[in-house]
Amino acid sequence: MNTFALSVENVEKYFPPAASGWRALLHPVSRQTVPALRGISFELNHGEVMAVVGANGAGKSTLLRILTTLLIPTRGRAHVCGFDVAREPAKVRLQIGYHTGADACFYSRLSGRENLTLFAGLNNLSAEETTWRIAELTDLFDLGPLLDRQVRTLSTGNIHRLGLARAMLHQPSVLLLDEPTRSLDPLAAAEFRRFLLDQIVARRGTAVLFASHSLAEVEQLAGRVAVLDGGRLLGCDTPAGLAAGAGAETLEQSLEILTRRAAQGPQ
Amino acid sequence: MNDTTHVRMILRKLALLFRRDFSVARSYRAAFILEAFQALFAVASFYFLSRFIESPQLESSLPQGAGYFAFALVGLAFFDYLSVALHTFEESLREARQNGTLENLLVTQTSLPVILAGSSLYPFALLSLRTTIYLGWGAALFGFPLRGANWPGAILILTASVFAFSGLGILSASYLLVFKRGNPVNWAVVGLSSVVGGMLYPISVLPKWLQVVARFIPITYSLEGMRAAILGHATMHELWPSLAGLLAFAAILLPVSFATFSLALRRTKITGTLTHF
Numbered sequence: 273m274n275t276f277a278l279s280v281e282n283v284e285k286y287f288p289p290a291a292s293g294w295r296a297l298l299h300p301v302s303r304q305t306v307p308a309l310r311g312i313s314f315e316l317n318h319g320e321v322m323a324v325v326g327a328n329g330a331g332k333s334t335l336l337r338i339l340t341t342l343l344i345p346t347r348g349r350a351h352v353c354g355f356d357v358a359r360e361p362a363k364v365r366l367q368i369g370y371h372t373g374a375d376a377c378f379y380s381r382l383s384g385r386e387n388l389t390l391f392a393g394l395n396n397l398s399a400e401e402t403t404w405r406i407a408e409l410t411d412l413f414d415l416g417p418l419l420d421r422q423v424r425t426l427s428t429g430n431i432h433r434l435g436l437a438r439a440m441l442h443q444p445s446v447l448l449l450d451e452p453t454r455s456l457d458p459l460a461a462a463e464f465r466r467f468l469l470d471q472i473v474a475r476r477g478t479a480v481l482f483a484s485h486s487l488a489e490v491e492q493l494a495g496r497v498a499v500l501d502g503g504r505l506l507g508c509d510t511p512a513g514l515a516a517g518a519g520a521e522t523l524e525q526s527l528e529i530l531t532r533r534a535a536q537g538p539q
Numbered sequence: 540m541n542d543t544t545h546v547r548m549i550l551r552k553l554a555l556l557f558r559r560d561f562s563v564a565r566s567y568r569a570a571f572i573l574e575a576f577q578a579l580f581a582v583a584s585f586y587f588l589s590r591f592i593e594s595p596q597l598e599s600s601l602p603q604g605a606g607y608f609a610f611a612l613v614g615l616a617f618f619d620y621l622s623v624a625l626h627t628f629e630e631s632l633r634e635a636r637q638n639g640t641l642e643n644l645l646v647t648q649t650s651l652p653v654i655l656a657g658s659s660l661y662p663f664a665l666l667s668l669r670t671t672i673y674l675g676w677g678a679a680l681f682g683f684p685l686r687g688a689n690w691p692g693a694i695l696i697l698t699a700s701v702f703a704f705s706g707l708g709i710l711s712a713s714y715l716l717v718f719k720r721g722n723p724v725n726w727a728v729v730g731l732s733s734v735v736g737g738m739l740y741p742i743s744v745l746p747k748w749l750q751v752v753a754r755f756i757p758i759t760y761s762l763e764g765m766r767a768a769i770l771g772h773a774t775m776h777e778l779w780p781s782l783a784g785l786l787a788f789a790a791i792l793l794p795v796s797f798a799t800f801s802l803a804l805r806r807t808k809i810t811g812t813l814t815h816f
Binding site for chain 2: 287288308334337340341342343344346362365366368370372374375376377378379380391394395396438442
């Protein structure tokens with residue numbers, strides 16, 4: 273029995289080359305030759321926070337999308353709470369909450385409450401469960417004054433709090449966040465990080481896997497860090513472990529050394 | 540800058556803006572070609588309409604007791620169900636992509652076909668209200684004959700039509716899912732249906748071979764049944780051929796369209812193009 277919150281075994285993802293127009297129409301099923309992930313393996317324990325870092329195009333979002341069942345891996349297997357993402361997507365979706373840093377992710381003309389009620393229903397919560405979950409999350413996320421306003425009138429920071437509340441509606445075991453503070457100002461981002469650690473990880477014991485470009489954020493939140501480069505996993509350890517392994521003093525230096533070594537290839 | 544230079548500068552700017560739009564439009568070659576055929580469908584519709592109006596059998600080919608106004612009103616009002624069915628699924632998909640909610644919807648416990656089906660309910664309800672208003676105005680002001688209509692029969696025909704049309708709509712959404720823009724499914728179905736489906740004239744005015752083609756599209760059965768129920772006061776027994784035709788279309792199109800949609804969805808999960816425009 274798989275007891276990890278997440279386990280990723282040798283996952284590979286290749287995309288077909290981009291095609292458009294008549295070429296796309298005549299060859300809808302082209303060979304998948306563009307590598308996005310190559311042989312990725314790691315585990316995430318329940319209640320653990322892990323960051324995925326790497327340059328743009330390193331494969332962070334692809335990895336998260338595979339774990340959310342939005343993409344199917346080309347090879348390898350990934351499990352969420354023991355359920356296979358490719359074979360048991362419905363069971364996987366029951367275990368995960370997903371939030372991206374995108375600003376537009378709600379029905380902007382609906383209120384926060386109407387949005388949450390819709391997504392609660394789509395997550396199989398009954399009317400009673402929806403009412404008490406929204407009340408609980410309103411307290412937890414301090415959403416009270418925002419809940420009955422149209423989403424288009426909310427600040428980016430508040431939309432993200434609402435997004436997190438949506439991701440937590442069905443009490444998932446694993447939270448997957450794709451650059452959650454991308455469009456937040458520094459103060460809102462700091463508040464978001466505090467909130468994530470205090471309310472979601474410490475209080476709920478939810479496992480969190482998040483992608484980020486902010487190394488300060490990674491050091492503050494993550495117990496372990498997975499470093500991706502060109503679709504390959506260069507290392508997966510605590511920030512201190514990564515630094516020690518790379519002979520570096522900071523996480524930033526570790527990343528530089530690891531990516532430089534990867535670019536030079538095996539010695 | 541003198542006046543002549545100023546005018547030449549403005550003309551040059553206007554030419555550049557025209558060239559920009561032409562170049563963008565030319566890059567969608569398929570849309571260019573489809574528009575040429577769209578014009579053919581429109582011209583053909585008017586040709587057959589004029590043939591019908593000039594025909595000496597005009598009155599005999601209309602349902603008993605109903606004038607051309609009632610015939611055309613039913614045709615126009617219920618043809619919209621086909622248009623809505625064809626557009627509603629791809630419209631909700633496009634909207635979800637545009638407002639950024641598609642990924643969030645897809646990670647819920649609800650499958651995309653259910654989300655699309657649910658998203659089509661409001662457009663159909665709104666259309667039904669609009670159709671009722673159409674017929675209401677027609678009856679109140681222009682003598683549209685509401686009395687004696689077989690309303691339960693009409694509702695049955697309408698329900699079967701919505702199922703049959705929805706199959707085509709889901710096929711159309713599958714195309715959009717994979718190819719992102721342009722939609723020959725919609726174009727072909729709406730264009731062909733408007734010419735041979737009997738919206739503005741009975742299919743008996745069409746050449747024989749087009750009458751055969753008409754038997755292979757669901758709108759023909761839908762409009763025949765609707766007119767028979769509302770204008771011809773047909774009994775359930777008399778409506779059965781139209782109803783059976785629509786149910787046969789639904790029985791074939793719905794499973795085929797759901798299977799196609801599942802394949803298309805799986806394909807986008809492999810190619811990573813689910814949220815692309």
